[in-house]
Amino acid sequence: MTASAGNKQHKRSSQTRDTLIATAELLYASRGIDSVSLNEILAASGHKNRSAMQYHFGNREGLLQAIIDRHSQQVYALRAAFMDSVDTTACSGPALAARVFVQPIADYMDAETAGIHYVKILSQMTVQNTALIYGLEKAPITLTMDPRHRRIAADALSHLGKTEANRRTFLSVGMVFHSLADIYRLKDIANKPDELSDRRRMVEQVVCALQAYYAAPAWQ
Structure with a gap:
């Protein structure tokens, strides 16, 4: 993989992570943490890769930690x-x-x-x-x-x-x-x-x- 291709992949990965966090924030704040599943967040974010959530955050606690840290x-x-x-x-x-x-x-x-x-x-x-x-x-x-x-x-x-x-x-x-x-x-x-x-x-x-x-x- 060239440096340019690697940079593009990193940028896409970062954008996916940011989109998932922003979507989770909105849904958790409006509906409640226990009322929103990770699959709902993934669907609302527009991403279809089911492994994206686990790749970036591991589980719900990892996602919540990312929101806090942000x-x-x-x-x-x-x-x-x-x-x-x-x-x-x-x-x-x-x-x-x-x-x-x-x-x-x-x-x-x-x-x-x-x-x-x-x-x-x-x-x-x-x-x-x-x-x-x-x-x-x-x-x-x-x-x-x-x-x-x-x-x-x-x-x-x-x-x-x-x-x-x-x-x-x-x-x-x-x-x-x-x-x-x-x-x-x-x-x-x-x-x-x-x-x-x-x-x-x-x-x-x-x-x-x-x-x-x-x-x-x-x-x-």
Whole structure:
């Protein structure tokens, strides 16, 4: 095979992979992860090669991991830029942790339609996959956390014992992804109340709620 032919084959393979991921994102976000089969994704993508899905992803978990990886790096970049710019003398502790968690995700959802799909999918996965939230090595799907973000979150929960902090972490992840997914679902609903129409203010409510949750004293 010549170098030119090899490059063309690699390009076609990359395009096939991207098409499968984009199709899966749309179907998973609109219908639910458990309601869509790999064969349906393959058919909707327009590809007829049944081995393409297994070749590129192996199984459903591999496909979901590819979706997460596709978007996570962009969210991490937004979060890193936010952490670089924030004035930690004016914003720290639970207030900083809540803002660092929520704002980059909301910004990404505003910038990319596929970002909305990404968050809708993650909101489903947090219910089903405890290991995803805790970043366990044996988890079939992993969602890594920036070390600086991890330190900021740990500082916000430093008034709690380890067990209570882990509970807050687990519940906060689900709360944020579900809340943001619901906020962006509202745009498709006609005749919604005015107070639910301003996404920016709704996102601020999520930040405030998370800040209060981080700061709350330990349960007795």
